[in-house]
Amino acid sequence: MRRIVFSIFVLVVLAAFTGGCGKTPGFHRGDGFTVNFPPSWIKNKDWVVEPRFNLKSKFEPYSVTYVTPEQDPDTLEPYASISIYRTKPDMQIWLEDEFPNIVDTFYNNGYDVLDKGEVKIDNQLAKWLVYRDNRKGLLNLEFYIVNDNNVLFRIQYCARDDKFSQYRPLFEGVRESIKLNRW
Numbered sequence: 001m002r003r004i005v006f007s008i009f010v011l012v013v014l015a016a017f018t019g020g021c022g023k024t025p026g027f028h029r030g031d032g033f034t035v036n037f038p039p040s041w042i043k044n045k046d047w048v049v050e051p052r053f054n055l056k057s058k059f060e061p062y063s064v065t066y067v068t069p070e071q072d073p074d075t076l077e078p079y080a081s082i083s084i085y086r087t088k089p090d091m092q093i094w095l096e097d098e099f100p101n102i103v104d105t106f107y108n109n110g111y112d113v114l115d116k117g118e119v120k121i122d123n124q125l126a127k128w129l130v131y132r133d134n135r136k137g138l139l140n141l142e143f144y145i146v147n148d149n150n151v152l153f154r155i156q157y158c159a160r161d162d163k164f165s166q167y168r169p170l171f172e173g174v175r176e177s178i179k180l181n182r183w
Helices: 002-018 095-108 161-177
Strands: 027-030 033-036 062-067 080-087 112-121 124-133 138-146 152-160
Touching: 027 062, 033 080, 033 161, 080 161, 095 112, 095 124, 095 138, 112 138, 138 161, 152 161
Parallel strands: none
Antiparallel strands: 027 033, 062 080, 080 152, 112 124, 124 138, 138 152
16 A cells, blocks of 8 residues: 555655656647647747738738746846747738838848758748848847648747847757647
């Protein structure tokens, strides 16, 4: 009987220190994707960066943002954030057609677009761009994906200019952990 009680006690303690039975710290199951955020980062509902484009949709968009626990001592804002936004537009869109409009939107709103290109995320073609928000002193790296079911994903990494390279390896790990639903 003591062994059984001791075994249960050990399992409860292990579950408490590992985040629960089967739960991985930082693992997030979103609407249409799964991802592993850095375990020490904090889910933040107030720090949602809205997309800078407007697509009509019958479905409610979904977004999630995680931020660094470290903050700027002057502004009390996190040093970096990672956001994932998902929507299903009413009209069929193609990334090759839509991406130039997205880039133009950044130029037209006064952002400095520094670079852009293509990469695959979970075997899906993604377009990316890096831009600077001079008003807030932030660098942003964004990826855009439209899957076969016309679902648009935007993955954004945002950090202060002086912290961008420090947190970028964590972001790249998050990007590589993303699994998109094929629905």
